[in-house]
Amino acid sequence: MTDNRSHLKEEETWDLSTIFETDQAWEVERQALENDLKASQNDAGHLLDSAKSLLDITENALALMRRLETLYVYASMKNDQDTTIAVYQEMEAKATALSSLYSQTFAFYEPEFLAITKEQLENYKVDEPGLLAYDHYFEKLLAAKDHVLSQEAEELLAGASEIFGSAAETSSIFDNADVTYPWVTNDEGELVELTHGNFISLMESKNREVRKGAYEAYYGVYEQFQHTYAKTLQTNVKVHNYKAKVRGYESARQAALSANFIPESAYDTLLAVVNKHLPLLHRYMKLRQELLGLDDLKMYDVYTPLSEHDMAITYPEALEKSRQVLTVFGKDYSDRVDRAFSERWIDVHVNKGKRSGAYSGGSYDTNAFMLLNWQDTLDNLYTLIHETGHSLHSTFTRENQPYVYGDYSIFLAEIASTTNENILTETLLEEVTDDKERFAILNHYLDGFKGTIFRQTQFAEFELAIHQADQAGQVLTSDFLNKTYADLNEKYYGLSAEDNHEIQFEWARIPHFYYNFYVYQYATGFAAASYLADRIVHGTDKDRDNYLDYLKAGNSDYPLNVIAKAGVDMTSADYLEGAFKVFEERLEELENLVTKLSHR
Numbered sequence: 001m002t003d004n005r006s007h008l009k010e011e012e013t014w015d016l017s018t019i020f021e022t023d024q025a026w027e028v029e030r031q032a033l034e035n036d037l038k039a040s041q042n043d044a045g046h047l048l049d050s051a052k053s054l055l056d057i058t059e060n061a062l063a064l065m066r067r068l069e070t071l072y073v074y075a076s077m078k079n080d081q082d083t084t085i086a087v088y089q090e091m092e093a094k095a096t097a098l099s100s101l102y103s104q105t106f107a108f109y110e111p112e113f114l115a116i117t118k119e120q121l122e123n124y125k126v127d128e129p130g131l132l133a134y135d136h137y138f139e140k141l142l143a144a145k146d147h148v149l150s151q152e153a154e155e156l157l158a159g160a161s162e163i164f165g166s167a168a169e170t171s172s173i174f175d176n177a178d179v180t181y182p183w184v185t186n187d188e189g190e191l192v193e194l195t196h197g198n199f200i201s202l203m204e205s206k207n208r209e210v211r212k213g214a215y216e217a218y219y220g221v222y223e224q225f226q227h228t229y230a231k232t233l234q235t236n237v238k239v240h241n242y243k244a245k246v247r248g249y250e251s252a253r254q255a256a257l258s259a260n261f262i263p264e265s266a267y268d269t270l271l272a273v274v275n276k277h278l279p280l281l282h283r284y285m286k287l288r289q290e291l292l293g294l295d296d297l298k299m300y301d302v303y304t305p306l307s308e309h310d311m312a313i314t315y316p317e318a319l320e321k322s323r324q325v326l327t328v329f330g331k332d333y334s335d336r337v338d339r340a341f342s343e344r345w346i347d348v349h350v351n352k353g354k355r356s357g358a359y360s361g362g363s364y365d366t367n368a369f370m371l372l373n374w375q376d377t378l379d380n381l382y383t384l385i386h387e388t389g390h391s392l393h394s395t396f397t398r399e400n401q402p403y404v405y406g407d408y409s410i411f412l413a414e415i416a417s418t419t420n421e422n423i424l425t426e427t428l429l430e431e432v433t434d435d436k437e438r439f440a441i442l443n444h445y446l447d448g449f450k451g452t453i454f455r456q457t458q459f460a461e462f463e464l465a466i467h468q469a470d471q472a473g474q475v476l477t478s479d480f481l482n483k484t485y486a487d488l489n490e491k492y493y494g495l496s497a498e499d500n501h502e503i504q505f506e507w508a509r510i511p512h513f514y515y516n517f518y519v520y521q522y523a524t525g526f527a528a529a530s531y532l533a534d535r536i537v538h539g540t541d542k543d544r545d546n547y548l549d550y551l552k553a554g555n556s557d558y559p560l561n562v563i564a565k566a567g568v569d570m571t572s573a574d575y576l577e578g579a580f581k582v583f584e585e586r587l588e589e590l591e592n593l594v595t596k597l598s599h600r
Contacts, residue, residue, distance in 0.1 A: 004082050004352040012315070014081075015344035019074045019366050023087070026074055030094060033067050037098070037105050040064065047112040048120075051128035054113075058134060061106050066403050068102055069363035071095050077361060080371060084353035107158050111151035113141055136556060137404050143261070147247040157243070164243070167235035168514035174232070175509070179225065182217040185210060194218055197356065203303040208294075215300035219502035222509055226478040229508035233466070234476035236514050241471050252467045256517035260411040261558045266570055267460070267520055273576040274457040274523070275491075280580065281454050282494040284446060284587055291594065299500045302493065305447070307440035311378040315348060318381045322388060325427045326420065328536060329544060336395050340388060346370045358383045360390030360417075364406045368394040378444055382421050389420035397554035405556040410518070412559050414525030415532070416551060421448070422533030435597060442590040449583050452526040458492045460520035463513055481507055527579035528568050534582065535567060543567065 005013065020026040043057045075091035082088070116124075121138065125131045131138075148154065181194035187205050192198065194217055202214035222229065237252075244255035257264055289297040291306045313321070319341050326337050340346065347354075350373045362368040368391035374380055393416035398406050425445045432438045465484055470476055486497035486504035497504065512519045535543045550566035560570055568575050 004084065004354075008349055008351060011344065012346070012348040013344065014077070014347040014369050014371075016074060016077055016369075019070060023078075023091070026071065026091065029067070030071055030098065033064065033071060034098060034101065037064060037101050041105050044108040045112070047109065048116055051124035051131065054124055055128045055130050057109070058131075058137075061109060062404055064102065066364055068095075068098055070365050072099065073361060073363045073366055073369075077369060077371070080355040081347055082351065082353040083355060103158055103161075104155075107155050108151055110141060110144075110148050111154055113138075114145045114148050133402065134404060140261075144258070147249060147255070147258075149247065153246075157246075164239045167232045167239065168511075171229065171232040171236075171514065172511065174225075174228065175511075179221060181221055184214045184217050200303070203300060204305060206304060208292075208301070211300045211304060212298075216502060218509075219505050222505035223502070226482065226505055226508060230476060230478035230481055233481065233507070233513060234470070237467055237470045237476060240516050241467060251471060253464060253517050260409045262411055262560065263571065266524065266560075267464070267517075269571070269573050270457055270520055270524055270527075270576065271461055271464075273573050273580070274453065277580045277583075278454075278492060278494075280584055280587065281450065281492060284450065285494055287587070287591060287594065296499070297495060299489070299493070299495060299503045302450075303447075305440075305443060307436070307443045309436040309440045311437060311440055312376050313378060313381050314376050315374050318384050321381060322385045322424075325385065325424050326388070328423060329548065333392060333548070336392055337388060340368070340370070340391055340395075343367070345391065346372060348372050348374045350374070358387055360387045360394065362391075362394060364398050364403050368392070368398075378440060382424060382444070382448075385420045385424050386417045389417035392416065393551050396548070396551040400552035401554035401556055405554045408554050408562070409559040411521050411524070412550075412563055414522055415528050415563065418452075418526050418529035419532050419536070419547075422530050423537060426533060426537045435593060439590065439593055439597070442586055442593065445586055446583070446590065449526070449530075449579075453523045453579065453583075454492060456519045456522040456526075458488055459510065459512060460517075460523065462488055462507065463517060463519065466513075524570060524576075527576045528563065528570060530579035530582050531568055531575040532566060534578065 020029070040060060043060070046053055047057050048054060072092075072095040075088065075095040079085070079088040079092045149157070176196070183191045184194050184202065186192045186198075186202065187207055187210055194202070194214060199214060199218050203211055205211050205214075240252035240256070244250075244252040247255060249255040249258070253267065254264055257267065285297060285302070288302065288306060292301060292304070294301060323334070323337060323341070327334050345367045347370070354373065355371065356373060358370070358372050360368055360370050370384075370387040370391055372380070372383065372387070390413070393408065393413075397408055425441060428441045429438065432441060462485055465488075466476055466481065469480070469484075474480065482504040485507040486500075489495070489500070489503050489506070490497045507513060532547060536547055547566045550562055553562045553565060556562075563570055
C-alpha cells in the first residue's frame with residue numbers, strides 16, 4: 001500500500017488512533033455492532049410493553065447509534081485523508097451499510113412510540129424516573145405525530161430511500177465522473193483541462209480573458225446537458241413534494257423546516273430583508289466595476305479579488321493569531337482551543353488523494369477533528385478559525401449534554417463558526433495600519449457577505465420557486481429553470497440576463513439544490529453571527545456568557561430557544577438588519593479607502 005502521507009510532520013496530522021488504535025480494532029467493533037443490531041430486531045413490537053421496556057429500548061437505540069457514529073467517523077476520516085486507498089473505501093462502505101441496518105432495525109420505534117397517550121407517558125415517568133431525562137426527546141417525537149405514518153408505511157418509505165435519493169446521486173455521478181470539460185488557457189498562458197477544482201481559481205484570475213474563457217467553456221457544458229440536469233432536478237423536487245404530501249405537510253418547505261422546528265416565517269423574513277437591501281449589492285457591484293476599470297461588468301468578473309495585496313500567513317502564524325483572537329471568549333474557551341491545536345485534532349496539509357476543502361468532524365466520543373488543505377493565505381486563516389468555531393461548539397455541547405442532546409441542529413451549526421470569522425475581521429481591522437492590508441481585509445469580508453447572505457438567499461429563493469412551481473403542476477423543463485434562475489440573478493446582481501447568457505445554466509452545477517431547503521441556513525447563520533460578533537466584541541461579559549450558554553445547549557431545547565439564549569431572536573428581522581448595517585458600514589469604509597488610495 002503506497003503511503004501518500006509519509007512526508008507529513010506527525011504533529012500536523014490528526015491522530016485517529018484516539019478513536020480506534022488500529023483498523024483491526026475497528027473491524028472487531030463493527031462485527032460486534034452488527035450482531036447487537038441484529039439482536040435488537042427482537043425489540044420490535046415491545047416498546048410500550050412497560051415503562052421499563054420504553055426506557056431500556058430507548059437507551060439501547062441511542063447507545064447503538066452512539067457506537068455507529070464513532071465507527072463511521074473513523075472510517076470516513078481515514079478515507080478522506082487518502083481516497084486512493086481501497087481498504088478505507090471499503091470500511092466507509094461497511095459503515096454506511098451498518099447505518100442502513102440501524103434504520104431498518106429501529107424503523108418500529110417512532111410508530112410504536114406515537115401510540116402512547118399523554119396519560120400513559122406521565123404514568124410511565126412515575127414508574128421509571130429514568131425516563132425524565134428524555135422529556136424533550138419525547139416531546140419532539142410527539143410534535144411530529146400527525147406526520148408519522150403506520151409502521152408498515154414507514155418501512156416502505158425507509159426501504160425506498162435509495163430510490164428517492166437516486167436523482168441526486170445520478171446528478172452527482174454524472175457531474176463529477178462522466179462529464180468532461182474543455183481545455184482552457186490559464187494565467188501562465190498554458191492549456192489546462194477545466195475541472196470543478198480549478199474553475200473557481202480561474203474565476204479569481206486577474207486576467208479577464210482567462211476568466212471569460214473559463215466561464216464560457218464551463219457553462220457551455222451545462223448548456224449542452226441542460227435537459228439531463230433539468231430531469232434529475234425535477235425528479236428530486238418531485239420526491240421532496242411527494243414525501244411532504246404523504247406525511248400530511250402543506251409543502252416541502254414546511255416539512256423540511258419543521259424538522260428543526262423553524263417557522264416558515266423565518267424563511268420569508270430572510271427573503272424579504274435581503275431583497276430590501278439588494279441596492280447595497282448593486283452598489284458593491286458598481287465599486288467592483290470601477291476598481292476593475294471595466295465599462296461593462298459581467299458575471300465572470302464578480303469573483304476576482306479586488307485587492308492586489310496578498311497577505312501571506314504561515315500555518316504557525318495562523319495558529320497564533322487564532323489563539324489571540326479567540327481569547328475574547330475567556331479562559332474555558334481558550335483552554336479548549338489550545339487542546340485542539342496541540343493534541344493533533346487537525347489534519348493540516350494537502351497530500352495526494354486527500355479530500356478537498358475543509359470541515360470539522362468527529363462524534364460524541366471523539367475529539368472534534370478538523371480537516372484542512374492548508375495554503376499560506378488570508379482565506380486559509382479564516383478557514384482555520386471557522387472550523388475551530390465548529391469544533392469548539394461540538395466540544396462544549398458534548399461536555400455539557402448527555403448523548404441524547406449531544407449534537408446541535410443544522411440551523412444553528414454555521415453560527416458558531418461564522419461568529420469566529422466575524423470576530424477575526426473585527427480584530428484585524430482594529431490592528432491593521434497598512435491601507436493595502438485594510439483593503440484586503442474589507443474586500444474579504446464584503447465578498448464573504450456577498451457569497452453567503454446574498455448568494456445563498458438567491459439560491460433559497462430559487463429553491464422555493466421551483467418547489468412551488470412543481471406543486472402547482474408546472475413542468476420543470478430546462479427552459480423554465482433557465483428563465484427562473486436568470487431573472488433572479490439579474491434582480492440580485494443588477495446585471496442583465498441578456499448580457500450574461502451563460503449564467504442561466506448555473507442552477508445545474510449547484511449540488512445544494514438537492515439538499516431539501518438547506519441553503520437558507522447559511523444566510524441566517526451568517527447574519528446571526530455578524531450580529532453576535534458585534535455584541536461579543538463590543539458588549540459585556542454577560543453577552544459573552546450568554547453566547548457560551550448557546551454553545552453548551554446542544555439539542556436540549558428547540559433551536560430558536562437555544563439561539564435566543566445568546567441574544568438573537570431569529571423570528572425577527574432585527575438580526576438581519578444588524579448584519580446589513582455592518583455590511584453597509586464596511587462597504588462605505590472600502591469606498592472611502594478607494595478614494596484615499598486613488599489620490600496618492
